[in-house]
Amino acid sequence: MLRTAGFVLAAALLLLGLRALAGWMLESHLRHEAEGEQHTLQAGEPLWRWRLLQPRDLVAGRPFGNATVQADRMGLKLSSRDGQAFELGLPVLQPIDLAHWPLLRLSMRSSTPGALSLVVQPHAQEPSCMAETGAIPVGDATSLVLDLRKLDWRHGDGSPCALPATVAYLFRLRPRLPAGQTLELREAALVADPPVRLPGPTPTVDLSAGREIDLLEQLTVAPSIPAVPLVWLPREGSVESWLALRDRLRGLWPAALIVPAGAVPVAAAHEAAPAWLGWLICAVYLLLLLYSARRKTHPTWDVVAVAAGPLWLIAGLQWGLHASPPAVTAFVGALAWAGWREMQRRPAEWHWAGGKTADWLMPFALLPLALILAAVFGHGFAAPEWRHAFLYVAWAGLQQWLMLAVVLRRLERWPAGTALPILGAAALFALLHTPNAALMQLCFLAELWWAWCFLRSRRLLPIALAHAGCALLVESSLTGGVLRSLEVSARFFL
Template structure:
């Protein structure tokens, strides 16, 4: 029992350490990319308009038709009225330090361009009408946002935009049936950011404490000293968790969107990191698929290589999730490997089931004992949660299916193969729970919660191998966490690169 408890504590700590390390590396890589962008004179915010999918809601707001054109987005006015093109705002946009709106466009008739911004969801939308002339057969247009006259819908004057996190729209007006082609849109600084050639490990303009309230006060005080800087160097403190790092990053970006958030003790050289070639992912995926087929063809009625089958099903999901290939855009090779792993496990269990288990419970105990982690979830929600957020019934049913899939893979397949090895039962439970936690990398708090819950569920599955009761308990606990705990102790339920959003 002492050894088991020590192993649990060490794995619990290791998951938090892994989460912090992955997050530091992500922030360092992102800061390096921003540094390279600024040093090369490229904009931090730009929109490449090629088709409807590059606009907010994938459509135009108003009487106009849009289509993909050879030189960018092709927009045709129907009746000569104004229409809006929404630029996606994925994060805070600094329109104070980058006030020059640069557009590449051309039209077959003369028109005008207006702009709309809305700082947040609950703030007032502000408009500047006819701020620029769209010349016929023109090529570029530059608008200084500082010199415009902004007003609300009621006619009240607005301040020039500062930090915008919600809405930014272009409002062209062209004669009826005129065609506008608009390509790249970006923001340019009034003057280049003053950056050192290299950044030493201890260099910073602003050093943040770990407490969010103190950091907020420090950023406000630093505005007087560095208010004119478009890209100040902000250094994070040492020894903080992944969740604190990201909370401090978000705090800085809401205050200074162009600030460079640097992890503690990291130096940055001028060299730009080259991205890995796209064919490498497909090559790894192809090798993995070939390996799965080879293992499947060599399978017999008896499981003779349990460790090989465990590695085969675990590699695909870990490559997608722990490899940070699931973000704003899914990695197609990563998803292919993930699905292939599940297909491999399904055909393996269909051909032979080496360890007996059943889907449904046969007694009330089979259904009640898996709900023990629910008491811990309720306690955490009461201590550090918030009011429950409404979840759609379709979402809850979908998550129940997802929980059933996860528990089938972990308990029926992985732990079923582990039981064919010479490992003692406590070690089998530890390995199963640790792997389940790693499948939620790099979300440290979520990894720890899943690890502790799976310790209990794996033990219960050994005592009573009923899969659906455990999946139901898993879904109830996860949905309660999503509804009442995320945003506090737990940043989100996001895994892989989605955790950093």
């Protein structure tokens, strides 16, 4: 009874620790965002800027229409194939404030006279608006500044529409060039007119006392709310509720400095680490793996070595809109090293399939619990696309192989019974879903059960299938509600 009570207490403390870790990471992220935005505004630089150097910098990584794109020394080089208009989507990662930043500055030039239009759509459920801007600069002329307030905005049916104050869904350039002609595009930016005023240390909107969020709609019409308000979030709340509130606040004031209660952001550049440093860390890590590949090492080293690469990518927030190449390389290197070490341990002490009927049924015991969660807290079931489901089974198999066949079996060699290995494998599995707090806790609880099932049966395929089934059910019924999403690493904050 004492051992069981200790196990339950340790699991409860780890659950609380996972949520505390996610909360701390979110608070740090919000401060980091606010400090960077304040530095950008103090320096007089555009708050919304798109540097277009690679095709991936566009929405979908390509033009919409009959045109080609390739990277060029000047940025992007686009060629029209048939002389018809094509569209270039600028990623809208957070709402755009066109009411206070109405000047669009484009660094572009064309090989021949052409026309340019703009397309904006505030929300997915609202109609889009389009306006013609005039001719595209030709030759050495590379700068074009457009006052969006002075353009004639029209709906698709030709009826007039007002320039949206906020755009949260779609912002596109729509050039038209003769067939075979090219357009060079390097940067797009929005400029404030007049320059905006930065807030002081006192919050413009203080939600720290738990004020009703519905009051925010009333504040939007108040003339005292500036373009860049300082907003304090409530002191109490979950990671998911804070992010949902942040998104709602940005819908009201896209340039708001949103920070935890009591925080006063100080302008800081927060420049990214140089690329060579990431590659140096990756090279040292891979060399250590290579050095230990054929040597007999302590199980603790094996666990640390195989976990370091994935944790750097996920918990190190190296996977945002684009993943860090050095971190991805380290992740792949860790998997390759683990595969090599497993090949050296043949015959394996575990199997993919086989076993008794109970070995297959026990891992699926969590599926009814997932169905109950979906029924009580879900928003209806949306069947996943079959290719996604098929790939997720393979992804679940890879995760469980790493957690159970590689990590758990090495933790078993610690002289502490089975409780510590199960807790360790479950905790590591949860950390590989950082900083998604609710998902981390669900993964931790699920892996406690699956780790016990593995120790009992030594069969991996049933656990991988149960993992995939539960995850797909949660994804299709709980995301957007109890779960913000299934995203991990820096992607969770987007």
